[in-house]
Amino acid sequence: MNCNVSECRKTQVNICGQVMRISLRRICKLFLVIVTFILALVLISVTNTERIQTKQIVFTKFVKHEVKHVKRSYRRQLSLQKEQQVVDHIKFQRKTNGVNSVADDENLGKDEIVNKNGKIKQNRIQNVKNVMRKTVQSDIFISVKTTKSNRNSRLDLLMETWIPLAKDETYIFTDNDSPIPENVHADHFINTFCADSHYRQGLCCKMAREYDIFMESKKRWFCHVDDDNYVNVPALVGFLQQYNHSDNWYLGRPSISHPMEVLDRANPGQKLAFWFATGGAGFCISRGLADKMVPHAGGGRIQTTGDAIRLPDDCTVGYIINHLLKVPLTKIKEFHSHLEGLHRIPQHQLSDQLTLSYFNSNVIDVKGYSHEKDPTRSPHIHLSLIRH
Numbered sequence: 001m002n003c004n005v006s007e008c009r010k011t012q013v014n015i016c017g018q019v020m021r022i023s024l025r026r027i028c029k030l031f032l033v034i035v036t037f038i039l040a041l042v043l044i045s046v047t048n049t050e051r052i053q054t055k056q057i058v059f060t061k062f063v064k065h066e067v068k069h070v071k072r073s074y075r076r077q078l079s080l081q082k083e084q085q086v087v088d089h090i091k092f093q094r095k096t097n098g099v100n101s102v103a104d105d106e107n108l109g110k111d112e113i114v115n116k117n118g119k120i121k122q123n124r125i126q127n128v129k130n131v132m133r134k135t136v137q138s139d140i141f142i143s144v145k146t147t148k149s150n151r152n153s154r155l156d157l158l159m160e161t162w163i164p165l166a167k168d169e170t171y172i173f174t175d176n177d178s179p180i181p182e183n184v185h186a187d188h189f190i191n192t193f194c195a196d197s198h199y200r201q202g203l204c205c206k207m208a209r210e211y212d213i214f215m216e217s218k219k220r221w222f223c224h225v226d227d228d229n230y231v232n233v234p235a236l237v238g239f240l241q242q243y244n245h246s247d248n249w250y251l252g253r254p255s256i257s258h259p260m261e262v263l264d265r266a267n268p269g270q271k272l273a274f275w276f277a278t279g280g281a282g283f284c285i286s287r288g289l290a291d292k293m294v295p296h297a298g299g300g301r302i303q304t305t306g307d308a309i310r311l312p313d314d315c316t317v318g319y320i321i322n323h324l325l326k327v328p329l330t331k332i333k334e335f336h337s338h339l340e341g342l343h344r345i346p347q348h349q350l351s352d353q354l355t356l357s358y359f360n361s362n363v364i365d366v367k368g369y370s371h372e373k374d375p376t377r378s379p380h381i382h383l384s385l386i387r388h
Helices: 002-096 148-160 200-216 233-240 287-309 313-324 347-352 378-387
Strands: 110-114 120-124 140-145 170-174 189-191 221-226 250-252 260-263 271-274 283-286 329-331
Touching (some): 200 221, 221 287, 271 313, 283 287, 283 313, 287 313, 313 329
Parallel strands (some): 140 170, 140 221, 170 189, 250 329
Antiparallel strands (some): 110 329, 221 283, 250 283, 260 271
């Protein structure tokens, strides 16, 4: 009897053990199934999230591309409208002034840009790109380079003609302490203490002072002329209004038909070439470009650069702008020097010219006036333009 009871207990224990083992196996299998199911859900969720993100990225890129395209099209259309407005405005002004032969020019609204390779390409007039006020006469810094020996022969003539029209904008750079002219502000008559010669050292010294004093001002344009230039002030103001002073503009006229070539002192045996605007015709530099010239021109470095390349002031300016800064010279035919045949300029187009000059018998052909009575033609040109 006792044996049977003992055997029964052993049998019950074995059965319970088997049942527990079976239950544990089922629980483990169920746990694995649940874990697998959860992992599958997570994987599906991650995959769907990646797909959604991918679709969102693609959609976002598409939207950005379309927005850029619309903006680009709008800006292009707005730019064309502004350019056309500028051209129409110039045409209207010139027709109003009676200069129909110029107003009907098919190239109106374009300028010739001479790049470093000597090729001329057309470029539309650059109107102010953002909403800002129009350039006015007080935004222009007109520097006149002169010397002691030209005080009576040249400078006095400027005082009697165009300088009174731009008294506040004109700065005269000389090399002596001669009396200040009546039509010039005291602080606008500057003794540079440079050499009173027409050699490289004296010329570059004065140009360096011109540039440095311009940089101290808040003006938009730096326009250099010589003391034998007549400046058509109203025309110059209207001309500069067509350009954005914040951009890089080097406006002038070369005196030679090819780039200036000099020895490259950094590479012996080689030459370098660049364009420059002759100072004898005058040239203008925008504030944006003048700011970029500082490392090569500021603090008297124009003279240092001129000594390094052994060239005069206007060539040195061209070297800095066209060679070092890679900014092209924009060729403006309305700047004139005595190095060209001035008699070829028609009298009815004088009001369109920006600067004029003279040298001995090479003068503007003004009918009715002899060379003996008016050897430079400047007074009569001035009277003619004032009446116009």
